[in-house]
Amino acid sequence: MRLTFHGAAGEVTGSCFEVDTGEIRFLVDCGMFQGGAAAEAKNRSFAFDARDIAFVLLTHAHIDHSGLIPRLVAQGFRGAVYATAATCDLAEVMLPDSGHLQEKEAEWEGGTPIYTQAQARASLTHFLPVEYDADVRPHESVRCRFRDAGHILGSSIVEVFLPGRKLVFSGDLGQPGRPIVNDPTPVAEADVLVVESTYGNREHKTLAQSMDELAYALNDTLRSRKGNVIIPAFAVGRTQEVLYLIAQLCREGRVPAHDLYVDSPMALAATKVTAKYSGWRPQADGGPRIRFTEDLADSIKINSVRSGAVIISASGMCEGGRIKHHLRHNIARPECALVFVGFQAAGTLGRRIVDGAPSVRLFGEEHEVKARVFTIGGLSAHADRAALLGWLAGFRKPPQRTWVVHGEPLSAHALRDAIAARFGWHAAVPMPHQASEL
Ligand SMILES: [Zn+2]
Numbered sequence: 307m308r309l310t311f312h313g314a315a316g317e318v319t320g321s322c323f324e325v326d327t328g329e330i331r332f333l334v335d336c337g338m339f340q341g342g343a344a345a346e347a348k349n350r351s352f353a354f355d356a357r358d359i360a361f362v363l364l365t366h367a368h369i370d371h372s373g374l375i376p377r378l379v380a381q382g383f384r385g386a387v388y389a390t391a392a393t394c395d396l397a398e399v400m401l402p403d404s405g406h407l408q409e410k411e412a413e414w415e416g417g418t419p420i421y422t423q424a425q426a427r428a429s430l431t432h433f434l435p436v437e438y439d440a441d442v443r444p445h446e447s448v449r450c451r452f453r454d455a456g457h458i459l460g461s462s463i464v465e466v467f468l469p470g471r472k473l474v475f476s477g478d479l480g481q482p483g484r485p486i487v488n489d490p491t492p493v494a495e496a497d498v499l500v501v502e503s504t505y506g507n508r509e510h511k512t513l514a515q516s517m518d519e520l521a522y523a524l525n526d527t528l529r530s531r532k533g534n535v536i537i538p539a540f541a542v543g544r545t546q547e548v549l550y551l552i553a554q555l556c557r558e559g560r561v562p563a564h565d566l567y568v569d570s571p572m573a574l575a576a577t578k579v580t581a582k583y584s585g586w587r588p589q590a591d592g593g594p595r596i597r598f599t600e601d602l603a604d605s606i607k608i609n610s611v612r613s614g615a616v617i618i619s620a621s622g623m624c625e626g627g628r629i630k631h632h633l634r635h636n637i638a639r640p641e642c643a644l645v646f647v648g649f650q651a652a653g654t655l656g657r658r659i660v661d662g663a664p665s666v667r668l669f670g671e672e673h674e675v676k677a678r679v680f681t682i683g684g685l686s687a688h689a690d691r692a693a694l695l696g697w698l699a700g701f702r703k704p705p706q707r708t709w710v711v712h713g714e715p716l717s718a719h720a721l722r723d724a725i726a727a728r729f730g731w732h733a734a735v736p737m738p739h740q741a742s743e744l
Contacts, residue, residue, distance in 0.1 A: 307468070307744040309498065311736040312353055313337060314712040318504055318651050319370040320348060321712060323475065327468055330360040330445055332385075334464060334475045334500075338373025338404070338420075340625065341653030349374060349420050353739055356381035361444045363452075364389035365477030366461035367396035367542060373404055376421040379429040388444055390452055391435035392460025392583045396542055398433075399575040401426040407626055438462070453491040456480030457687050458543030459580050463493060471744065474705075476501040478712065479689040479697055481510060485550045486584055490689065492700035498744055499705040501698065503713030504649055504688040506721025516684030517551060517560075523645050523680045524552070524561040524616065532613040533641030536677070538629045538656055540622035541573035543687050544648045546580045546588070548618060551685070553593035566594035569605050569619040569628050574598040609635045623654035630655075634668045642677040647685040652714060695724060707742070708733040 307327050313320025320339035325332055331354070339345035356378045364387050365371055375387055375397075389397065405426030408419035436442045442450050447469060452462040457480040466473040474496035482489040511519070527533045539545045545568060555561045568574065577598070581587055588596055594616065599605045605628055608617060617636075619629040636642040637659075650656040658666060660681050665674045689697065708731050710722045718735045725733040736742070 307471070308741050309473070309744055310739065310741040311709070311711065312739060313339060313348070315736045315738040315740065316715050316718060318649065318712050318714060319345065321371045322374070323500060324354060325466070325473065327447060329447055331358050332360050332444070332448070333362045334466070335365055335371040336362055336374045336378050337371040338369050340370055340623065341651045345653070349377070352378070352381065356383040359383050359385060361385040362387040363444070363450060363464050363466070364393060365455065365464055365475065366458055367393045367400055368458065368478070368540070369400060369404055371477070372397055372401065376401055376405060376426040376429040379432055380421055380425045383432070385432070386434045386444065387432045388434050388436050388442055388450070390438060390460040390462055392579065393462070394433045394435045395579045395582070396460055396576060398430055399572055399579065400542060401429060403572050411626070453493065454488050456482070456484070456487045456490040458487065459583055461487070463491060465493065471497045473498045474500070476697070478502050478504070478687070479694065480687055481689050481693050483513060484547065486547055486580065486586055490697050492697065494700060494702045496701065496705040499701070499708045500711055501694070501708060502688070503694065503710045503718045503721040505686065505690045506694060506710065506713045506717035506724070508683070508690055508717070509692055510686060510690040511684035513684060516682050517555065519680065519682050520551060520645070520685070521555050521560045523643050524555070527641070527643040528564055528614055528616070529562055531641040533639060533643065533677070534611065534613060534636050535616045535643045535645055536629070536632050536636050537616065537618045537645045537647060538622050538624050539618050539620060539647055541570045541620040542576040544622055545570070545573040545618055545620070546577055546586070547685065547687070548647055549577070549588045549596065550586065552616065553588070556594050557592040564594050564614055564616055565611070566596045566616045567599060567608050567618065568596065569599045569608060569617055569632065571600045573618070573620060574600060605631070608632070613641070622648045623650050623656040624659065625654050625656070630668055634673060636677055637666070638674050638676050640676045640678070643680060644677050645680045645682060647682050649686055649688060691721065691724065694721060695728060698725065698729065704729060704731045706732070707744070709742070710735045
């Protein structure tokens with residue numbers, strides 16, 4: 307039996323792990339690589355034949371985990387994609403949008419899209435919803451179970467039971483004690499464990515501290531400086547949590563009433579899915595005046611708002627989408643603020659801004675970064691180092707093998723070292739495409 311790390315090996319994007327049992331081959335996640343030209347090339351070439359893959363187990367809807375499923379289907383994959391019902395609903399929102407972005411990019415660069423919106427829609431017919439904690443049998447020799455990972459709505463840890471062996475894939479793990487999502491489910495046993503390490507070398511500030519920082523950024527910008535606050539955020543997960551927290555700050559009187567624009571059609575759709583599964587509603591008494599903008603004309607109207615507004619838009623790493631327009635209109639204004647609430651991968655525009663770039667290029671023009679930049683790391687949807695180790699402490703005996711994935715080299719190696727020091731487990735960071743015989 308062989309486990310191959312096709313992505314998220316020494317980096318955070320492109321999650322895709324292939325299990326070859328000798329009898330069948332299947333994938334856990336089939337995600338897109340993000341961040342620059344190198345990612346683009348990797349998205350175009352699977353290291354396997356899509357027709358040989360029997361099925362996919364999808365941990366959650368984020369594009370770096372699900373984003374190449376349409377390409378897999380376009381290249382001849384005929385099996386089912388197993389995911390929780392919420393993940394299936396979110397994929398229905400996200401994959402066609404991703405296809406649309408691929409088409410746009412191809413148009414811009416004069417190439418062929420990685421896949422089209424139509425191909426993304428076609429891939430949705432392969433999705434098969436499963437319940438949390440239920441036994442799923444994608445093949446007679448494979449049993450698996452999706453456990454709540456507490457990262458975003460529908461997110462899962464996947465337990466895979468093969469004859470005589472149990473594999474556990476953490477997916478992306480959430481930080482305990484967060485609104486809307488549950489805490490990650492503890493897992494007690496694994497022979498082979500694959501664990502994420504996005505924040506393997508960092509501790510988040512507490513939610514209370516992060517709320518204070520958010521309140522400061524909003525108050526200072528809206529009340530004192532009379533500017534706008536721009537928040538780049540993943541449309542799925544981050545946007546809903548930020549909406550929840552800002553509404554709470556507003557109700558508590560810690561930030562002034564203001565216009566809050568959620569400028570992303572996908573965020574609106576994702577908010578509806580969130581409401582369907584969690585019961586939470588974004589509009590509450592005493593909160594900000596929330597406006598979801600769907601069509602482009604409404605989005606463009608926001609450009610004329612010069613002060614007093616909070617604008618949440620995607621993409622979360624500023625790589626594409628409407629956020630780039632809001633940056634263009636606000637980034638050079640010292641009275642404005644850019645508030646980062648999620649992880650910024652190496653090579654992305656968001657990362658360059660967070661790292662202090664004096665100017666950035668948007669739509670072919672150079673813009674000075676004069677707006678103040680706030681990074682509120684404590685709002686991340688990912689478990690920090692302490693929470694990762696806390697989840698790992700739930701295993702009752704050491705896994706025979708632990709693989710540390712989904713982290714840039716520094717954090718992946720830091721978590722590997724921490725696992726070795728604290729638990730004495732045999733842990734390693736895989737190389738891209740490394741195959742491990744089990
Ligand atoms: Zn994720």
